[in-house]
Every structure is written in structure tokens, then in C-alpha cells.
Amino acid sequence: MHSSVSLLIFLYLELHLNQDKMKYKPLNKDLIQKALERIFSQVIILEEIDSTNEFAKRVIKEGINDKVLIIAEEQTSGKGRMGRRWFSQKYANLLFSLILSPKLDKKWTFSINMALAISLIEAIKEDYKIDAMIKWPNDIYIGNKKLAGILTELFLDLNIIKHMIIGMGINVNWAPEDKTLLYPATSLAKEKGEYIDRETILISILTRFDNYYKKILTGEVKELYKKWNDNCMIIGKEISIVQDKEIRGVAVKIKEDGSLVILKDGKEKTIMYGDVSLR
Ligand code: BTN
Numbered sequence: 001m002h003s004s005v006s007l008l009i010f011l012y013l014e015l016h017l018n019q020d021k022m023k024y025k026p027l028n029k030d031l032i033q034k035a036l037e038r039i040f041s042q043v044i045i046l047e048e049i050d051s052t053n054e055f056a057k058r059v060i061k062e063g064i065n066d067k068v069l070i071i072a073e074e075q076t077s078g079k080g081r082m083g084r085r086w087f088s089q090k091y092a093n094l095l096f097s098l099i100l101s102p103k104l105d106k107k108w109t110f111s112i113n114m115a116l117a118i119s120l121i122e123a124i125k126e127d128y129k130i131d132a133m134i135k136w137p138n139d140i141y142i143g144n145k146k147l148a149g150i151l152t153e154l155f156l157d158l159n160i161i162k163h164m165i166i167g168m169g170i171n172v173n174w175a176p177e178d179k180t181l182l183y184p185a186t187s188l189a190k191e192k193g194e195y196i197d198r199e200t201i202l203i204s205i206l207t208r209f210d211n212y213y214k215k216i217l218t219g220e221v222k223e224l225y226k227k228w229n230d231n232c233m234i235i236g237k238e239i240s241i242v243q244d245k246e247i248r249g250v251a252v253k254i255k256e257d258g259s260l261v262i263l264k265d266g267k268e269k270t271i272m273y274g275d276v277s278l279r
Pocket residue numbers: 050051052053054075077078079080081082084086094095096097139148149150151167168169170
């Protein structure tokens with residue numbers, strides 16, 4: 001390619017990308033620290049990190065392991081479920097991990113994930129009048145587009161949760177456009193048509209989460225259990241689940257342990273994991 005054409009393309013890209021970045025504001029660290037100091041023993045806000053989940057593992061190794069919140073403005077190797085990547089733009093979205101050490105049986109893992117998913121759904125419903133739903137196991141969708149995902153990693157002592165890392169990525173002001181993505185993505189800003197303040201939504205989600213989490217610690221999960229089924233977008237729908245092979249059926253309910261019950265050829269079948277799509 002002619003060198004002046006390459007230079008023009010380079011300048012255009014530079015300008016374009018930097019303009020994109022200029023739209024976004026860094027998080028107000030003081031505001032977040034003050035609002036969440038009641039809930040977390042530590043709030044760590046990083047400019048750039050490989051992955052907040054990976055950083056959380058290093059924090060656990062240091063011996064700090066309960067009620068820690070780690071937020072990153074940018075991840076260089078953001079991780080998604082099933083070995084996938086999680087993409088974001090610096091200062092645009094919410095990327096965080098919680099370290100919890102609940103000392104509960106591992107069967108409570110799903111409830112804790114759902115507490116975070118429901119907290120997000122309730123926060124954006126109340127603050128922005130946006131309806132979102134859960135796509136089993138723990139993605140959050142607006143319509144047929146993905147808004148957020150959760151990646152949980154467990155450290156078990158036999159069946160007891162010694163530590164858990166719950167990582168959440170929320171597309172607040174930016175969503176990947178990539179047409180090759182497995183699922184199309186959206187952001188709160190796209191849905192609302194305006195820039196969304198990240199601090200407000202983060203504080204709202206984590207305050208709600210803390211209330212649900214305290215209830216889980218005392219075994220009070222009925223309300224949460226109902227909410228996750230009421231807010232699950234696949235219940236009553238024809239779905240296909242991809243594991244090693246494809247399984248088709250109608251989604252009936254999500255059980256307390258997080259497994260999915262489907263109706264297939266007139267019989268109920270319990271599915272433990274997989275990638276679901278609506279048919
Ligand atoms: C998924 O839907 O596949 C789960 C995505 C989880 C992404 C978040 S972003 C913060 C935390 N750190 C990571 O590396 N991943 C999770």
C-alpha cells in the first residue's frame with residue numbers, strides 16, 4: 001500500500017479510537033470507596049490488569065479473602081465462561097470480581113451467582129426502567145442481546161466453599177460490535193440512548209447483592225429462588241442446549257442447585273451445564 005495512504009489510515013484509526021476513549025470517564029474512586037466501605041473489607045480499583053478474577057486469586061494467596069471487591073478499568077486478558085474471552089474498552093464498562101468466603105456447602109454457589117444477577121436486573125429496572133432477564137446459567141440479556149456475564153471460580157475444602165471469586169462484566173457504555181460473536185451484545189447506554197454513570201449502577205448492584213448474600217448465609221433463599229425463575233428468559237420456551245451433543249426440549253424450571261429441568265419427549269430431564277439457545 002502507498003505509504004501516504006497507510007499514514008492516513010493510521011491517523012484516522014488513532015483519532016477514531018482516541019475519540020472513543022475520550023467519551024468515557026474514569027471511575028470516581030472516593031465515591032465508590034465511601035459508598036461501599038460498609039460492605040467490603042477492601043475495595044481495590046485498578047487502572048489495568050490481566051483479569052480481575054486472576055488478580056483475585058493472587059489476593060487470596062496473600063491471605064485476604066473475605067468480602068473483597070476488585071474493580072478494573074481495563075483487562076488485558078478478560079476471561080469469559082468456557083474458555084472464552086471478555087472484551088471491554090477502558091473506562092467504559094464495569095469489570096469486577098468479588099472474593100467471598102462463605103463456608104457454605106457448594107450447593108449454594110448458584111444462589112450466590114443468582115443474587116448478583118438479580119441485583120443487576122433490579123438495579124437497572126429501578127434506576128433506568130430497563131427490563132433485563134437471566135439466560136441460564138448466569139448471563140443477563142436485554143431482549144436477545146447479552147448485557148452481562150458472570151464467571152465464578154471456587155476453592156473448595158471437600159464440599160465446603162472455602163473461597164469463591166465471582167467475576168462480573170457489564171456492558172455499561174460500550175458493547176462489542178463483532179458480528180462473529182456467539183451472541184450479539186448490547187450495553188445500557190445503547191438501550192437507554194445516553195451515557196450511563198458507572199458509579200451509581202455499581203453501588204446499587206452491590207448494595208442489593210449484600211442484602212441477598214446475608215439472607216443466603218442464613219438459609220433464606222425462597223424469595224431469591226422465585227425471582228430467578230420469574231426472571232429467567234427460557235422458562236416455557238423451546239430451547240437447545242449444546243454440550244458434547246445438542247439436547248432439545250422445553251425449559252421447565254431452574255432448581256435450587258442451579259440445574260435446569262427440561263421436558264423432552266414427555267419426560268423431565270435435568271441438565272447440569274451447557275450453552276442454551278432459544279429455538
Ligand atoms: C461470560 O459471560 O462468559 C462471563 C464473563 C465474565 C467477565 C468478567 S469481567 C470481570 C471478571 N474478570 C474476568 O476476567 N472475567 C470476569
